[in-house]
Amino acid sequence: MRKGVVVPTVVSALLSATPIAALAQTSFTLYGAVDNAIAYTSNQKGKSNVYLKSGSLESSKFGFKGSEDLGGGNQAFFRLESGFNVNNGAMSDAGYIFSRLAYVGVNNDRYGSLTLGRQYTPYLLYVGALGAAPALTGATGAHPGDIDQLDVDSRASNAVTYTSPNIAGLQVSTLYALGGVAGDFPSGNTFSTALKYNYNQLALAVGYLKVTNNDTPGKFSTNATGTFDQSPINAGYVSAHAVQYLAAAANYTFGPLLVGLNYANVQYQPDAGSLFHDTAVFNNYGAIATYLVNPAISLAAGYSYTRASSANGVTDPARFHQFSFEQTYSLSKRSTIYFLEAYQHATGQTLGPAGAGDIVNSVAMVGRISNSTPSSGSSQFVGMVGFRHRF
Template structure:
């Protein structure tokens, strides 16, 4: 159970006589054993070997955090959240040098007018699409679309962001975000923005979202430190996007939706269009586009057991000298058994097959065979071949 602690007990502030204030400590610990075939370092196309290793954060990223609110009267609350991701196998920060890498924001919320927050946050593109994304039942590590190309998992948290989210209007919610790059003399450099909306009514749900992430480095190249989507490097580098990491901007449009048949069966589907925009400083010369479609079927035969299976297909455009465009087919299945409301055991298995060609690390002129990169759990060590098999068994506990 989450532990609610009076803010005064933490020494954060004295409570006013008229206001109620609270702080909640919460977290997740996730650890297990994982298998990955044909592993190699990112950017290498040499032969690799399979590996069995400690796996962590597979079902849910290990984290701890604080969130709280203060009643300001008139239905308005001050709110904040600080959340740190960590490696449960080593205790290290999940992102080096970022203490609260998952969230760090403060703002105001009102049931009638919505919420306005500022800090490091998820984009609306992620939060409003999430209910029907493939990661809900397949995990991000093995079920996110190849390399988490379309950012339907949790790779992107946006620095310097201002975020507004509306209240729920008869099932309809919308949200918008703008993040300031802070580059002197160039307002647009490094900025990010996102808009999204979803509608949930009974068994049916639908969401649509867009995001644009600009490189703070003029004309593209290595992502500058003032890029609001920058967390120690270019966002979202994987075996899928490795040759295009010097983009001037990244742009995503996606639609997700789902239908619940009954208490045992539900289905969700998603489509995304991802563009890596070339600039004068990029190592590729024309915008690269990927289109992805996916479907997930979830079955709950017992109160304590959840089973799911999913398939996705990604196709790149023929650009930058490539005549045989890259494609990726991914199959993922998962099994989750609840020991209690807070603790569960899981198994996740996945297979991906790549085809066609893409660009290597050196960009244009370095055309290589596309290689597999399942979900986003293998981004630092994609396959050395067109095929990849991965799986994990583990335990997750929430507090």
């Protein structure tokens, strides 16, 4: 099906339906998760620390979702989701009620779905779901600094997404988020497309994501439609004109055992307003394994290797080795006790916040938990014990 006729076909199919109020079926669900853990970090800017960490196995959140059967194979649906910190009650993003998700959409069984609003990118939903995301929490299991955006924060505002129906295990999804800058249509926009294929025990996915800066010299604008995790790994490249991600993942299930591989290429692309001059490239290679001991106990392990390119005056590029582990015990369908452990070792150099010329030694920062509290040196260990309750 040609891209140019997909949306009109979906819309015309939906408009042709004749909903009958007396027969319409509706649903409404309040859902969420409350998650908290006691964490130990061996090195936070030079000192060890013991603290409480909200949202370690799963983000603490609440949300509303609903749907209505419009007849003729058509459905209307919506979703609103907000994150919060269990330890102080604060919203995850100050000033935003539903910062995680806020969208409305229509679906046709034959032609697919169209959604409008703040949404996850297809890149994350398809490739991230086969990488570390389902097996290893973003707190400690995300690839260093979430450099490849395969953790749970890859979202886009002002977005329009078309998702095809599942055809013999193959599904495609494409998102475009409008930057909203008058006279400069491409500024601040986000584009993502991905496909996935499932065949028996095999699952494959490939995805593309590009987040464009809102032409804010010297930094990445908070008004850009797409999210962009920042850490000491990419501190020298936050003035990029655009960040481009290309990733692939594959999983295979052998009874209770699942094994998987993933790869991501990340490029920070400069322009005249950037504080660096050469495109910076990071390649990330990952492997995961999960094992279901019994219906209540599951184990997971992962390894990732991240390497930067030689550019912008850096001749000994940054390299990161990370090992992550997870053990969960389900007390019920809703309540889970968990243990998380991760170790990272960093070598080489990267750019500091000042950009070109500001060459600094790489420091370790496990997963995403240490983006704002990196190690003062090359190694860092994080261990957690926590409890999650879903509703």
